[in-house]
Amino acid sequence: MPAQPPPDNPSDPAGPRDPEDRLAPENPAAPSTFGDGLRLAVGTLSVFPVRPGTVDRRAGGRAMALAPLVGAALGAVAAAVLAGALLTGASPLLASLLAVGTLALLTRALHLDGLADLADGLGSGRPAGQALDIMKRSDIGPFGVVTLVFVLGAQAAALAEASAAGHGPVALVAACVAGRLAITWACREGVPAARPGGLGALVAGTVRRGPALAATALCLAGLAVLSLAHHTGSLDLLAASGSASDRRHADHSPADQGGEDPPGVGEEADELVVRFENWVEPCPGPSCPPGPGLVVEDSGPSAFLVEGLLGGAPFPLLLAGLPFALVAGLLAASALRRRAVRRLGGVTGDVLGALAETAAAAALVACALLW
Incomplete structure (x- = not known):
C-alpha cells in the first residue's frame, strides 16, 4: 500500500503556510452561489473577515472575476490613509510608505510573500518540481529579498511622485485595481495549475474569456470616470496638500488679489x-x-x-491617464505570468500574488511618468 502524504501541518516549514494555499477544491452537496464567490474573493484577497461559503471551482471563477472589485475597496482604504497623511503635513514619500504599508496589512502580506517565493523559485534555475519545492519553503532567499526591496521601493517612489503632483490617491486606486485584474486574467481558461491542490488548482482556468473582458471593460470605464472627476475638481482629495x-x-x-475682481471682469466673470x-x-x-x-x-x-x-494638458490624456496605467500593469503582469507558466508549468497562489504586486508597481510607475 503506498504511503499516504503527511497531513497539512502549519508548523511544518515544508508545508503550506499561507491560508490561501490550504484552499483545496471541494465537492459540496450544493453548487456555489454568486455570494459564495464574492465571499471567497474578499476572504482570499484581503484581511476583511467574511463568513466562509461553498468553495468549489465555480466559486473560484466568480471570485477571480470579482477580484478587481476587492482591489478597488483596498485601494480606497489605502488612498484614504495617503490623503490623510498628506493633509496632516507629511511628506509625499512618508505618506506613500504609510499607504503601501497599509496595503500590506490589508492583504496579510500574502501577495508580497508570493512575490518573494516566485522570485526564489525562478531565480534558482532548478527544474519545475524543485522550483516549486523552493517556493513552498518558509524562508526567503536572496532573490526574494532583492525583489521585495525593488518592487516595494518602486511602488513607494512612484506613489510619492504621483502624490507630489496631486494624483496620489487616484493613482493608488488604479494600481490596486490593476493588480487584481491581473489575477483575473491569470485564471482565465487555458492557463493550467502548476500543481494539484492549493489555490492555483482551485482557480486556474475558471474564468471564461467573456467575464474577463467584461471585468476589464468595467475597470477601464470606471478608471476613466475617476480620472475625469479628479482632474475636473469633482474629487477634492488633496485640497490642503498643494496639488x-x-x-x-x-x-x-x-482672493489672491485682495478680494477684488481682476480688471475687466464684471458680471460675466464666469x-x-x-x-x-x-x-x-x-x-x-x-x-x-x-x-x-x-x-x-x-x-x-x-x-x-x-x-x-x-490646450494645456490634453483632455484625452487626462481621461486616459488611469486606464493607461491599468494597461501598463496588465502588460507587466502578463509578461511575468508567461515566464512563470513556461518555467513552472502553470500558476500557483504564489504566482497570483506576485502578479498582483507586479501589476500594481507598473501601474504606479506609469502614473508617475504620465503625470
Whole structure:
C-alpha cells in the first residue's frame, strides 16, 4: 500500500503556510452561489473577515472575476490613509510608505510573500518540481529579498511622485485595481495549475474569456470616470496638500488679489473666453498671447475641462491617464505570468500574488511618468 502524504501541518516549514494555499477544491452537496464567490474573493484577497461559503471551482471563477472589485475597496482604504497623511503635513514619500504599508496589512502580506517565493523559485534555475519545492519553503532567499526591496521601493517612489503632483490617491486606486485584474486574467481558461491542490488548482482556468473582458471593460470605464472627476475638481482629495490643479487655479483666484475682481471682469466673470492664435492665421495685433496655441481665462471646472480638451494638458490624456496605467500593469503582469507558466508549468497562489504586486508597481510607475 503506498504511503499516504503527511497531513497539512502549519508548523511544518515544508508545508503550506499561507491560508490561501490550504484552499483545496471541494465537492459540496450544493453548487456555489454568486455570494459564495464574492465571499471567497474578499476572504482570499484581503484581511476583511467574511463568513466562509461553498468553495468549489465555480466559486473560484466568480471570485477571480470579482477580484478587481476587492482591489478597488483596498485601494480606497489605502488612498484614504495617503490623503490623510498628506493633509496632516507629511511628506509625499512618508505618506506613500504609510499607504503601501497599509496595503500590506490589508492583504496579510500574502501577495508580497508570493512575490518573494516566485522570485526564489525562478531565480534558482532548478527544474519545475524543485522550483516549486523552493517556493513552498518558509524562508526567503536572496532573490526574494532583492525583489521585495525593488518592487516595494518602486511602488513607494512612484506613489510619492504621483502624490507630489496631486494624483496620489487616484493613482493608488488604479494600481490596486490593476493588480487584481491581473489575477483575473491569470485564471482565465487555458492557463493550467502548476500543481494539484492549493489555490492555483482551485482557480486556474475558471474564468471564461467573456467575464474577463467584461471585468476589464468595467475597470477601464470606471478608471476613466475617476480620472475625469479628479482632474475636473469633482474629487477634492488633496485640497490642503498643494496639488497641481489647486495651484493652477489659485493663480487666478480673486482672493489672491485682495478680494477684488481682476480688471475687466464684471458680471460675466464666469463666462469662458477662448482666444486662438496662429491656428488659422498669424495673430495681427499686440494683444495676442505670447505663444501659439489656446488661452482659456476662467477658474471654474468647466474652464479647466475645455482647457484640457483644447490646450494645456490634453483632455484625452487626462481621461486616459488611469486606464493607461491599468494597461501598463496588465502588460507587466502578463509578461511575468508567461515566464512563470513556461518555467513552472502553470500558476500557483504564489504566482497570483506576485502578479498582483507586479501589476500594481507598473501601474504606479506609469502614473508617475504620465503625470
